[in-house]
Amino acid sequence: MTIRVLVADDQELVRAGFVMILAAQPGIEVVAESGDGFDAVGAARAHRPDVVLLDIRMPGMDGIEAARVICGATDCRVIMLTTWGQDDYLFDALAAGASGFLLKDVRRDDLVHAVRVVAAGDSLLAPSVTRTLIAAFISGAAAAPLRRERLDVLTARERETMRLLGAGLSNAEIAAALVVSEHTVKTHVSNVLAKLGLRDRVQAVIAAYETGLVVPGRLGT
Structure with missing residues (x-):
């Protein structure tokens, strides 16, 4: 194609x-x-x-x-x-x-x-871009946040996948963290995008911060 x-x-x-x-x-x-x-x-x-x-x-x-x-x-x-x-x-x-x-x-x-x-x-979405996003949220640059309740449609594993996306991890790194295959990670990512009506991984990262799923300064928690 x-x-x-x-x-x-x-x-x-x-x-x-x-x-x-x-x-x-x-x-x-x-x-x-x-x-x-x-x-x-x-x-x-x-x-x-x-x-x-x-x-x-x-x-x-x-x-x-x-x-x-x-x-x-x-x-x-x-x-x-x-x-x-x-x-x-x-x-x-x-x-x-x-x-x-x-x-x-x-x-x-x-x-x-x-x-x-x-x-x-x-x-x-390179790590440097993720760092800039974090800085934007720390300074209050984000507007019209996605409500936390929207995440209720996600399974526990989908929510964890979204959190790791927000931390800037690649599919391979997420797979290692969750001890699953990359194919499974791709499925979780697709489900997150579909359920939340997001266009792509970039918007998923933004949503992770907007909902408080990822908190600047505590990405590893």
């Missing part, structure tokens, strides 16, 4: 570089490219790509607002393109529906891997 990609960045050289790299990969097709947020939203609606690479800072409509519109109106999965020093945008982008982040100086192989991972339904 071919992964259809939209690349949106107002820097022409950056955009052209990403397009060239992705278009050369087997199983990946770049269906459109955009230079501003409004055009990116229109292209996403017109072409319905599987993955949208979306720059955070773009003229007209910024990447966060574009991500919010795209994720709300389509099934496209969004990867935000960012640079160092933009951590203040992180939580807003995740809340808008982004499935992960890439630095603009990402290596070729990591770019291709990221597109394939997100297209498969996973998310790019």
Whole structure:
């Protein structure tokens, strides 16, 4: 199955570089490219790509607002393109529906891997991103929290899986902690997402903090 990609960045050289790299990969097709947020939203609606690479800072409509519109109106999965020093945008982008982040100086192989991972339904949530999320909650940056009672629909094992997700563990690490197979972990994660109406693992991490299932400073408890 071919992964259809939209690349949106107002820097022409950056955009052209990403397009060239992705278009050369087997199983990946770049269906459109955009230079501003409004055009990116229109292209996403017109072409319905599987993955949208979306720059955070773009003229007209910024990447966060574009991500919010795209994720709300389509099934496209969004990867935000960012640079160092933009951590203040992180939580807003995740809340808008982004499935992960890439630095603009990402290596070729990591770019291709990221597109394939997100297209498969996973998310790019590195430990550094998790740490920034924790800082956001400590400073009270999170808004409109998910009510704790919502977790009542989860089994004890699903709740524990969600807690470990919130601590930033990978599927392999969760499997080791729970002494189960990775396949079982994937099933638990899928159940958590479905029961809570969450889009992906990123939103599950946010929900783990919003409900108090994970408490900053006590991730190991």
